[in-house]
Amino acid sequence: MTEDENYFPESVAATYDESSAAMFMPEAVDPAVAVLAGLAGAGRALELGIGTGRIALPLAGRGVEVHGIELSPAMADRLRAKPGSEAIGVTLGDFATTRAPGTFSVAYLVFNTIMNLTTQDAQVDCFRNVAAHLEPGGTFVIEVTVPQLRKLPPGQNAVPFHVGETRLGFDTYDTATQAMASHHVRVVDGRGSFRSIPFRYVWPAELDLMARLAGMRLRDRWADWSGAPFTAESESHVSVWEKTED
Template identity: 85%
Template sequence: MIDDDGYFGESVAATYDESSAAMFAPETVEPAVDVLAELAGEGRALELGVGTGRIALPLARRGVGVHGIELSRAMADRLRAKPGGEAIGVTIGDFSTARAPGTFSVGYLVFNTIMNLTTQDAQVDCFRTVAGHLEPGGTFVVEVMVPELRKLPPGQNTVPFHVGTDRLGFDTYDVATQAMASHHVKVTEDGEGSFRSIPFRYVWPAELDLMARLAGMRLRDRWEDWGRRPFTADSPKHVSVWEKPAD
């Protein structure tokens, strides 16, 4: 059942940090924070889908003012309960349309969160919303996977991403609509099982560039990762930076 928190209600929020532990590792977090702190400069940062504060909290510790937009009250409550969380303002709402107070030097979406918007219209709205928050010369940063369609032979629509003795994860793709879903199966020691499925919409780099142009922004940089390695045809994801004109 989907509640007012979408797919990230209390049952997910309670174990989110532990289930995504690898994404909280310093070697994963710090390069992202380095880039975002540089782009923020003396200004403020807006995180869309701020979650439990994986990026927002260490960015704030760098002296950057951070405000988040988050649909899930349960996730936002986890953020506020952490040391330093009370200093990060949170607007509860859909980040494709919600308005946060003030303006910002940088807006950002990390860890494939742009794909939580499951229609192209919503993704376009997100770019326009961020552009409306940015100061002249401000930037919008998105970290997102490159769709793994090359792993799909004709007639197959499923790609496993984790196969273990107690957990199974796989993605399903609809190449006609760009709809996809991540499915998670867990089995406990006593044989009890659980299943969770989350819908997404995958999106191509060139498609994102067009969304940015519709919002009045232009591509400034694109890398394979936060370490700024070159983006190539074999890159599994990209970190892209679009800029709002300074004038």
């Protein structure tokens, strides 16, 4: 990603927390923070795409030293305006290649953020960048959806994820390139707006191979942060890889 590919400018950052309110609820945040705090132990945590601090702030509140990498200055500014943010360092840049100071016992990418890297090369670079930050035995955690291609009837490339009176959301897929995009249509006071964000969907087995290329191996995979078993019916997964090489 580059600054030109920053899809979270001030116009988005200003309402990000409200538009993603469900993800800020304790039932969404607390299980993730508990897992990450356990993996961090007495070490440091690195969040890739730290955003406005949804996970970083409560994790720091549990005594974990957190540092973040963030491409969007506007999102980072929203984080810095929140109580407790003074304990969190932020490095601006593309998390596939940007180096943060020091080493870490855990690094993490949540809420489908790995898909913000829209090429396979960039996703591979991300794993290598994380491995360079991790201490030996450190872990890398990703929370991401399983591609919903089973919902695509023959000849169709779109899957709706929200249909309401004032908001419409749908994903489009290109199965030849693994490119996808999320499209958001909103109506406020009778006026409509449209926003589209590109992604690259990635399969669990593909992520495992990226991890191996970076000197990591799969340690755990769950359907969610509670540790529920990952099955063929799971719509998302939380995966943990461990660094095996220095």
